[in-house]
Amino acid sequence: MGAMTNSSPQAPHAGTDRALPYTHRCTGRWACRPPNPAAMTCAPIFALRRLFTAPKAWPHGWHPVPPGGLIPHRSPTAKGQPxxxxxxxxxxxxxxxxxxxxxxxxxxxxxxxxxxPDMRPEExxxxxxDRRxxxxxxxxxxxxxxDPTRPVLLLYPPTLDFVTAFIGCFYAxxxxxxxxxxxxxxERLARVSSILRDAEVGAVLTLPEYxxxxxxxxTATGIPDVVCLSxxxxDDAGVDAGLWVPPAVRDTxxxxxxYSSGSTSEPKGVMVTHANLAANEEAIRTAMRTPDGVVTGSWLPLYHDMGLIGMTLQPLWVGGTSVQMSPVSFIKQPHRWLRMIHDYRVEGTASPDFGYDLCVRRVTEEQSAGLDLSTLxxxxxxxxxxxxxxLRAFVQRFAGHGLRPEVVLPSYGLAENTLLVSSGDTEAPHLELTVDAHALERDExxxxxxxxxxxxxxxCGRPTDTEALIVDPVSLEVLPDGRVGEIWLRGPSVAAGYWNRPELTAQTFRAETxxxxxxxxRTGDLxxxxxxxxxxTGRIKEMLIQHGRNLYPQDIEQAIQDSGEAFRRGxxxxxxxxGRADGRSHVVVVQELRARAAAEDDxxxxxxxxxALLSRRFQLxxxxxxLVQxxxxxxxTSGKTQRTLMRQLFLDGALPVLHQRLQRPVADLLPATDVTPEPAAASPRP
Structure with a gap:
């Protein structure tokens, strides 16, 4: 197989035994169109089949709708039930x-x-x-x-060697x-060192060059009896795979x-059992209607839950093929992800929101010429x-390349639930709500x-194999529909707890209403x-409580980035x-500027x-x-902003500042500052 180019191969999947990854068989249920006659696929048109009456429980017929205004039929499961x-x-x-x-x-x-400029495949x-x-x-x-049962730490660059080593641990x-x-x-070495100690690692697997x-x-860590194998x-030559003895493995x-990404705290080791993994892989297969032999494609890190469980292990679960590239390859040239989908006729993919936004902003018309995304x-x-x-921009930008609106599915998941909690319907557009911002500040x-x-x-769709409750995080009362609270989960995908943290496990994984x-x-998510x-809607630990109002940091960040080209998205x-003197809570914004987007005088x-924007828009x-570079x-690793870490770096005076305007109580918190603080502003009445 040659290098990855801009040509559109019409041959069967390279290295597979199937001529087409997926063919929709029209049964008359849908009115269909053939977006790709060469592939003989077809896709449903929802305008003819999917309308139903709006729920009467909401005032003036208000209800969530897909972007096009069509109302999808939803499967009749109980609210929040798996x-x-x-x-x-x-x-x-x-x-x-x-x-x-x-x-x-x-x-x-x-x-x-x-x-x-090309991509060289390794298969x-x-x-x-299995042999490796x-x-x-x-x-x-x-x-x-x-102790031969001590965990094994995998330290690999993004390669197939990581995959064989990971599966080899299961075989052992x-x-x-x-x-x-x-x-x-x-910092990254310090993080891995903390994992090594916390997990009491017994072996490390890596490549020969490392x-x-x-x-x-x-040796420097001083932890005894840690084996390092490449x-x-x-290294594997001469080892007889026939000597392998299948281990006795229990579901538990x-x-x-x-290890969690640490967006609001220190990383913790989430214990995913064999039963958890099996349950969540089945939940993904059911929710995504994953066909046997599926072809997936991804640039996500292999050590992150979405990249590992969703894009690496899910295709293995159904006897499929996983196509991968490194995150660096994607960030440098976002069109490579889309070209992968085209060349390998990928059916399933995933990305954080910023990945789709990056494609919209940086994939040129020349790079997308001839692109066919109809297999997705x-x-x-x-x-x-x-x-x-x-979501809208991505669908609009690539609709002319065979991308269907119902393909792009919002989802919610976290490592403590193995991965997936809920996702949109694969046979309907996603739902959107336009809510009153002031009512949302009051959790309604x-x-x-x-x-x-x-x-x-x-x-973000309906729960898969997990029961979801919305609970008041203070009173622990279960809240009704339409009220914002903490998301609580229960089900077979919920992990066994945090490694070596029994008290935190009891508090977080054994909660009672x-x-x-x-x-x-208790997810800590709202x-x-x-x-x-x-x-x-957000994270409890990141919520900004100002004069009795609950504000979400991502709303403020997006408003700033939408207000001018100089502010870098994401x-x-x-x-x-x-404040040390007044004891009050003060809002701080740290915002990157795009390269060469503003002169120093600006x-x-x-x-x-x-x-001015935040005063006008949010009454702050x-x-x-x-302002930083x-x-x-x-x-x-999944692209989440580490606001807690940014707060600490700010307080430590460790940010490379281009310009700052600080209130006096905020400036007084810093080790040193060479700027003249602004006088404290009058607070708006709540």
Whole structure:
């Protein structure tokens, strides 16, 4: 197979045994059109079949609608209740072995490496994946020191070697820990060091070129009996895969530790059991209607839950093919993701919201020429707040390339629920609500009185295998439809807890409502249910409480970034600090500027414009504004803004500031400042 180019291959999937990844069989239920005659696919037109009467419970016929105004039929499950399903496999090992039995030569994974302007594919089939996993498992067993059940830390760049090592841990019955390979000394190395100690790691797997450096690092940590093994063709040569002994695995055994991204706190090891993984993979398969042999494509990090569980393990679960590229390849050239979908006729993909926005802003007409996205059945948007504007812009930009509106699905998930909690309907457009912004500040969903006072909320679909409740985080009372509270979850996908943190596990994973319902996981996320649809509004720890009003930082950040071209999209962090003298909460905005978007003389005017905007739009007086260069705002591996970390960096005086306008109580908190603080502004009446 040649390098990835702008041509549109008409041949069957390279390395697979299927001529077409998916063909819709028209049964007369839908009026269909053929967006791609060469592929003989067709897609439903919802205007003819999907209308129903608006719910009468809402004033003046107000109800959530898709962007086009059509009302989709929704499956008749109880509000917040899970959709039932049956398990296809008991463990990931069972899934891979089943794939080997049914189609050993089918391509399991394709990894696209940068090769100049093109992408060079590296492939591995099911039989070879199984053989290499058995070799890794055998080597782990033979090299074990001390307790052979201690977790295994995986430190790899984004390659197929990570996949074989991860599955090899399952074959060995060892708990795997996917983690980012530190590219240089600093914060990321400190994070991995904390994982090493917290998890009491017994072995580290990596590539040969990193083994010496990692070995020296392990020696420096002083943790005893940690084995460092490198995997690959040379290291695995001479190891007989036939020596592999299938481990005795219980459903309750911890399959892997998913260390949380740490958007509001220190990373914690989420214990995902084999039963959790099986339940969530089945939930994804059911919700996405994933066909056997599906082809997925992704640029997401392999150590992140959406990239690992959704885009890497889900295709394995159904005997499919996963096509991958590195996040760096995507960020440098976003059109490569879309070209991957075109070239490999990908049916399922996923990305945080910023990935879709990046394609809209940076993919040129020349780069998208000849692009065919009609094979896409599912394009999940999740891992960070889903913006209605991004969904609309992405669909509009690529509708001429076969992209159907119902393909782009908002979703909600988190590591503590293995991955997926809820998602949109694959056979209907997503839902949107335009709510009154002032009522939302009082934790109520009410119809907007005008466009200026409205905020658009995107529905994240119905819960999959998980029961969802909306609970008052203080009184623990279960809230009715249309009220905003903390999202609580209960179901087979909810993880076993946090590694080595029994007290936090009891508080977070064993929560009980005021009326005595128990066994719920407290997400720390805020949201509401409406007719079974879940709407996520923010994070409890990041909420800005000003004069009795609950403001969401992402709303303020988006308003700033929409107000001028100089402000970089996705490059803002809003948080509060408490004045030392007055004891009051003060709002601070840290906002990146686009490269070469503003002259130095323009910076005071830009900061003043932000203050004026927030006073006018959100009735926030006396906001402190910090302007920084592109790349300063810290993000998690999934693209979430780390507002808690940004707050600490600000208080430490560790931000490289271009210009700032600080209120006196805020400036007094910093170690030192060479700016003249503004006088405290008069606060608006609540």
């Amino acid at each position: 959709v039932p399903h049956q398990l296809q496999h008991r463990t990931l090992t069972d899934a891979v072995r089943d794939g080997v039995h049914r189609h050993p030569e089918r391509t399991a994974f394709v990894y696209l490496h940068e090769d100049g 591995i089939g099911y039989a070879e994946l 996993a058995r070799v890794v498992a055998t080597r782990l067993r033979e090299a074990a020191k001390g 019955g060892r708990t795997a820990i996917p983690a980012p390979l530190p590219d240089e000394p600093g 083994r010496q450096a990692i070995g020296a690092w392990l 995997t690959g063709a040379q 055994d911890v399959a892997f530790l998913q 059945r599912v394009a999940l948007n999740g891992a960070e707040p889903v913006r209605a504007g991004t 969903l009410r119809p907007a009185r005008s466009d200026r006072a409205g905020r658009i909320l995107v529905g 005021a009326d005595g319902r128990s066994g719920y996981f 949201g509401a249910l409406l007719d079974g649809e879940l709407y996520v 490059g803002g962090a809003v948080f509060t600090v408490t 910076l005071p005017q830009l900061a003043a414009a932000v203050q 007086a006396g906001v402190s504004v910090v 592109q790349g300063v705002i810290r993000k998690t």
